[in-house]
Amino acid sequence: MSRPRILIVGAGISGLALAKALLDRGLPADVVERRSHDSQALGAGLYLPANAVRALRSIGVGDEIAELAAPVGRQRLLDHRGRRLAAFDVARIWGEVGPCLAITRGELHQVLRNAVYDATVRHDTAVTEVGQDGKVTFADGATRAYDLVVGADGINSAVRRTHFGGPEPRFLGQVCWRFIADDTTIPGITDWTARLGDRGRTFLTVQLGDGRVYCYADVNSASPTAPEGDWRTLFADFAGPVPRLLEQGEQAHFAALRESGNTVWTRPGVALIGDAAHTFSPSMAQGGAMAIEDAVVLADSLGTTADVSAALAAFQIRRGERVAWVVSQNHRRDKARNLPTFLRDFTLRRAGERMFKANHAPLHTLP
Numbered sequence: 001m002s003r004p005r006i007l008i009v010g011a012g013i014s015g016l017a018l019a020k021a022l023l024d025r026g027l028p029a030d031v032v033e034r035r036s037h038d039s040q041a042l043g044a045g046l047y048l049p050a051n052a053v054r055a056l057r058s059i060g061v062g063d064e065i066a067e068l069a070a071p072v073g074r075q076r077l078l079d080h081r082g083r084r085l086a087a088f089d090v091a092r093i094w095g096e097v098g099p100c101l102a103i104t105r106g107e108l109h110q111v112l113r114n115a116v117y118d119a120t121v122r123h124d125t126a127v128t129e130v131g132q133d134g135k136v137t138f139a140d141g142a143t144r145a146y147d148l149v150v151g152a153d154g155i156n157s158a159v160r161r162t163h164f165g166g167p168e169p170r171f172l173g174q175v176c177w178r179f180i181a182d183d184t185t186i187p188g189i190t191d192w193t194a195r196l197g198d199r200g201r202t203f204l205t206v207q208l209g210d211g212r213v214y215c216y217a218d219v220n221s222a223s224p225t226a227p228e229g230d231w232r233t234l235f236a237d238f239a240g241p242v243p244r245l246l247e248q249g250e251q252a253h254f255a256a257l258r259e260s261g262n263t264v265w266t267r268p269g270v271a272l273i274g275d276a277a278h279t280f281s282p283s284m285a286q287g288g289a290m291a292i293e294d295a296v297v298l299a300d301s302l303g304t305t306a307d308v309s310a311a312l313a314a315f316q317i318r319r320g321e322r323v324a325w326v327v328s329q330n331h332r333r334d335k336a337r338n339l340p341t342f343l344r345d346f347t348l349r350r351a352g353e354r355m356f357k358a359n360h361a362p363l364h365t366l367p
């Protein structure tokens, strides 16, 4: 049988990882991306837990990633004044799954883009609709048919909206800011450290190497819009390096955190992967990992059978339970962070490492 004609909508983490994984199996795909070639990847840094790094290794980009990324061996949880609540040796906990890393989004995108050779990605090309007959409509009005269309087009996926319908992602009651700071003159920033305040406030620092640190701050909010005034005043009572890092956070990226409720990711000839399929809280930093794992599993399913329908059915079965686990663990973690402060601190001091291990245990197995 001839190779299926495959369209990947979106050249983000999941779309590019899928394009590479398919190329490895002799299945080249068309990739379209609505943004221009030289636009920067949105966002700042990414923490890549060991299962994400393993999935990147499996598509042959592990060495390039490891060269650019910084290793994360430990995670520390402190209160907002800097007092220790818990610390985990993540390298030991993940064991043979491999190292955890931190990288900028721009660098991760660049490695993935290079891996699929720029020529296969068509930029400035948006998909506006995937009809019930599977026909794809582009923003310039052109239409085309494929054997398989994969929506890798993120949280506001046009493929999901127009072909699958279902609920729009719901606001999770938290808003966040992200930026990369220069920490060459700020001592004591290592690995991954989250400082927890009241009202669900978190200030996270993740060492990126080369004098750069990824800063992420979030807070509970009744509204998905940015609060009035300078956001940095919300974290003014945080101690340690936070005040000096905040001085560099004026241009931080703002986002409202959302979760999607759709659990059907395949229809005949159409599939969703990454954030288009499942968006959830970044509490476990598993969004990128699940996106890359989706790509690997979908390519694997398509590589083992020439029957696209059978491959899609296998993909849905292999991914459903694992993603549902991550969503449920995010819910538990988000609930724990909103406990009264003394109870949250007591729980983390007593059971933090046990909880961390339990959250991640099923993710040690291959997807």
Ligand SMILES: Cc1cc2nc3c(=O)[nH]c(=O)nc-3n(C[C@H](O)[C@H](O)[C@H](O)COP(=O)(O)OP(=O)(O)OC[C@H]3O[C@@H](n4cnc5c(N)ncnc54)[C@H](O)[C@@H]3O)c2cc1C
Pocket (backbone or CB within 6 Å): 009, 010, 011, 012, 013, 014, 015, 032, 033, 034, 035, 045, 046, 047, 048, 049, 052, 125, 126, 127, 128, 152, 153, 154, 155, 156, 157, 158, 159, 176, 178, 255, 257, 273, 274, 275, 276, 282, 285, 286, 287, 288, 289, 291
């Ligand atoms: C605040 C925050 C922090 C996070 N931190 C982490 C972390 O530390 N570690 C981690 O692993 N994950 C993290 N995540 C999750 C992670 O960022 C996402 O899960 C991941 O980026 C999803 O990748 P994706 O390729 O599916 O979607 P995206 O990265 O959104 O890519 C979608 C692509 O599709 C393109 N596109 C959209 N619509 C169309 C269209 N109609 N036609 C053509 N192209 C289109 C977009 O321009 C984009 O390039 C975080 C998420 C948030 C919100």
